[in-house]
Amino acid sequence: MTSRPVFFFVRYGLILLALVIVLIPTVWMGTMAFKPFPEWTTATGDLTWLPKEATWGNFEYIFTGQTEDLLVTLDRTAERPILASLLTAVLGTAIAVIAGTLGAYSVSRFKIGNNLPLSVLQLRLFPPLAVMIPVMIMWASLGMVDTWWGLSLIYGIVTLPFAFWLMKTFFDDVPIEIEEAALVEGCSRFRVFWKVTLPMVKAALASTCLFVFILNWSDYLIALLLTRKDWVTIPVYMNSLASAMGGQMYGCKAALGLIAAIPPVVLGIAIQKYLVRGLTFGALKQ
Amino acid sequence: MAAIRLSHLTKKFGAFTAVDALDLLIPDKEFVALLGPSGCGKTTTMNMIAGIEQATEGQILFDDRDVRRLPPNQRDVGFVFQNYAIFTHMTVYDNLAFGLSVRKLARAEIDRRVREMAALMRLEDRLEWPSSKLSVNELQKVAIGRSAITEPAIFLLDEPLSNLDAAFRAFMRTELKHLQHQFQQTMVYVTHDQIEAMSLADRIAVMNLGELQQYGTPAEVYNRPRNTFVANFMGSPSMNLLPCRLIAEAGALCFGFGEAGRLDAGGDGAMQHRARAAAGAEVIFGVRPEDLEIAPPDGPGGLKGVVSFVEPVGPRTIVHLKLAEQTVKVAKEKRYKVSIGAAVRVTAPMAKCHLFDAASGEAIGLG
Numbered sequence: 001m002t003s004r005p006v007f008f009f010v011r012y013g014l015i016l017l018a019l020v021i022v023l024i025p026t027v028w029m030g031t032m033a034f035k036p037f038p039e040w041t042t043a044t045g046d047l048t049w050l051p052k053e054a055t056w057g058n059f060e061y062i063f064t065g066q067t068e069d070l071l072v073t074l075d076r077t078a079e080r081p082i083l084a085s086l087l088t089a090v091l092g093t094a095i096a097v098i099a100g101t102l103g104a105y106s107v108s109r110f111k112i113g114n115n116l117p118l119s120v121l122q123l124r125l126f127p128p129l130a131v132m133i134p135v136m137i138m139w140a141s142l143g144m145v146d147t148w149w150g151l152s153l154i155y156g157i158v159t160l161p162f163a164f165w166l167m168k169t170f171f172d173d174v175p176i177e178i179e180e181a182a183l184v185e186g187c188s189r190f191r192v193f194w195k196v197t198l199p200m201v202k203a204a205l206a207s208t209c210l211f212v213f214i215l216n217w218s219d220y221l222i223a224l225l226l227t228r229k230d231w232v233t234i235p236v237y238m239n240s241l242a243s244a245m246g247g248q249m250y251g252c253k254a255a256l257g258l259i260a261a262i263p264p265v266v267l268g269i270a271i272q273k274y275l276v277r278g279l280t281f282g283a284l285k286q
Numbered sequence: 287m288a289a290i291r292l293s294h295l296t297k298k299f300g301a302f303t304a305v306d307a308l309d310l311l312i313p314d315k316e317f318v319a320l321l322g323p324s325g326c327g328k329t330t331t332m333n334m335i336a337g338i339e340q341a342t343e344g345q346i347l348f349d350d351r352d353v354r355r356l357p358p359n360q361r362d363v364g365f366v367f368q369n370y371a372i373f374t375h376m377t378v379y380d381n382l383a384f385g386l387s388v389r390k391l392a393r394a395e396i397d398r399r400v401r402e403m404a405a406l407m408r409l410e411d412r413l414e415w416p417s418s419k420l421s422v423n424e425l426q427k428v429a430i431g432r433s434a435i436t437e438p439a440i441f442l443l444d445e446p447l448s449n450l451d452a453a454f455r456a457f458m459r460t461e462l463k464h465l466q467h468q469f470q471q472t473m474v475y476v477t478h479d480q481i482e483a484m485s486l487a488d489r490i491a492v493m494n495l496g497e498l499q500q501y502g503t504p505a506e507v508y509n510r511p512r513n514t515f516v517a518n519f520m521g522s523p524s525m526n527l528l529p530c531r532l533i534a535e536a537g538a539l540c541f542g543f544g545e546a547g548r549l550d551a552g553g554d555g556a557m558q559h560r561a562r563a564a565a566g567a568e569v570i571f572g573v574r575p576e577d578l579e580i581a582p583p584d585g586p587g588g589l590k591g592v593v594s595f596v597e598p599v600g601p602r603t604i605v606h607l608k609l610a611e612q613t614v615k616v617a618k619e620k621r622y623k624v625s626i627g628a629a630v631r632v633t634a635p636m637a638k639c640h641l642f643d644a645a646s647g648e649a650i651g652l653g
Contacts, residue, residue: 177367178371178373180365183359184338184365187359187388196373
């Protein structure tokens with residue numbers, strides 16, 4: 001590593017630039033959420049960074065359907081989409097991570113299914129739209145459109161390759177001797193997996209959960225195609241926050257966006273310990 | 287407590303034969319070393335005994351119980367891995383308790399035995415440590431303790447000392463011997479270090495290229511090597527193996543080394559007998575460096591040579607001599623002084639020499 005000052009400035013300059021690019025829209029969303037209707041656009045005045053008259057009105061509006069600023073009454077409020085998003089994203093993540101972990105372990109440890117990893121990956125090589133139309137037809141004929149299980153299932157299937165591949169690389173890194181040692185000590189195969197291997201990759205498991213959850217949580221396309229009314233998720237619902245009179249309801253969308261950011265952030269903080277600690281398969285002297 | 291009988295044990299990986307029709311009887315309570323260079327099949331043999339690797343052919347008997355088809359968790363063996371395979375996500379205590387808790391022993395009993403083992407291994411003050419924080423030496427102790435605590439009938443160790451520093455290795459060597467004495471287990475020990483095998487084992491099985499070369503006590507293997515591989519592998523520096531020609535002249539036999547001269551098979555009856563058995567064949571003359579003598583150049587008999595290199599190795603001095611066509615090593619005491627380039631004569635007491643068939647490498651005239 002060089003420590004010449006010019007590199008110092010270039011390096012930190014670039015980091016700063018990246019941070020600005022990432023954070024400014026986020027900050028903009030954060031302040032927008034508290035701006036009253038007239039401050040949303042330039043239509044009635046100047047745009048400011050901070051709200052001139054901060055208000056909870058946007059939050060009130062999306063949850064109750066009305067607020068004094070706006071004449072339009074919302075026919076659907078945000079609780080139901082938030083619930084739908086939470087339920088389907090969590091279930092979809094559970095399906096993908098459980099199936100992906102078991103599959104990845106089998107492929108990593110037993111010399112079978114050599115083509116499986118690549119065929120699983122193939123699932124991701126199709127353009128989503130090319131896959132989604134047949135899926136829509138299948139789901140419709142199975143009566144799974146606009147149901148929580150139908151959406152959870154497709155989330156699980158779509159994110160399975162990620163869970164599978166992430167977990168496979170982690171399992172590949174667990175030395176086989178660790179498992180052999182546990183076997184010789186008297187463990188059954190399943191117990192080896194449950195008591196030894198899985199605890200050793202729990203950091204990896206946590207990262208995989210977070211990653212898959214964020215994928216499911218932020219999905220728009222699938223929910224748009226597979227839900228109608230009852231199980232519309234946050235991103236789809238957000239798109240409906242517009243009216244003929246008021247146009248795009250930026251403040252309300254920002255408020256909803258702020259709420260939608262909470263679960264990934266909370267989850268990220270909750271498992272931060274594992275994310276930071278990373279993977280230490282230390283006790284092997286090679 | 288069990289004897290291990292391997293018969294016709296074979297392991298193939300595709301077209302490659304790692305272990306070829308191995309027959310080996312490891313008596314109950316004995317300490318047997320599987321010795322050989324890397325890739326000789328010793329670890330594969332060990333893995334088959336433990337059940338980690340499935341044998342392609344052959345039988346594995348513990349006493350009279352055929353265990354070949356049993357999974358490792360039903361074989362009652364302890365296994366110490368070369369890289370220790372410590373469960374890093376557990377504390378030292380949990381590592382030691384692992385085998386016992388798998389066997390569902392009462393908590394108080396587990397606790398008693400873990401503390402006992404920790405005391406034996408001098409790990410008492412490390413019990414609550416996460417095992418990822420241990421030093422290599424401590425990892426080794428945990429690995430041995432974890433396997434020994436369930437008191438398996440058979441204890442398998444795969445190069446357990448190869449990663450340790452020299453001082454601790456010597457200490458662990460003694461400790462292992464004590465441990466075996468205490469637990470009265472059958473121990474199988476894989477190593478590529480012949481000194482380790484010599485000092486620890488009751489018997490040594492020398493392997494090469496998947497085949498058993500010789501099986502016997504350390505003294506037998508060292509003093510009566512069955513072939514040139516064993517002769518060369520055992521001992522440091524290794525035995526001098528010199529191709530030579532058998533010459534019969536006027537009823538007396540001698541070994542011709544070209545320009546360097548001849549060694550008279552002389553009055554030693556055994557060597558005479560062995561040399562006759564060879565009957566004119568091309569042979570390899572083997573003699574250990576410590577058995578050779580260096581004499582002034584002008585005496586009778588012996589081989590003429592020139593000192594090419596002197597290597598002081600602590601307790602001894604290894605003198606490298608250049609003969610006409612060959613080089614030999616002679617081990618002398620550490621104070622031995624000789625100058626490079628000096629002409630000398632080297633003699634060999636026939637009683638301590640070995641004779642091998644040049645084509646097959648097999649020892650000639652060994653019963």
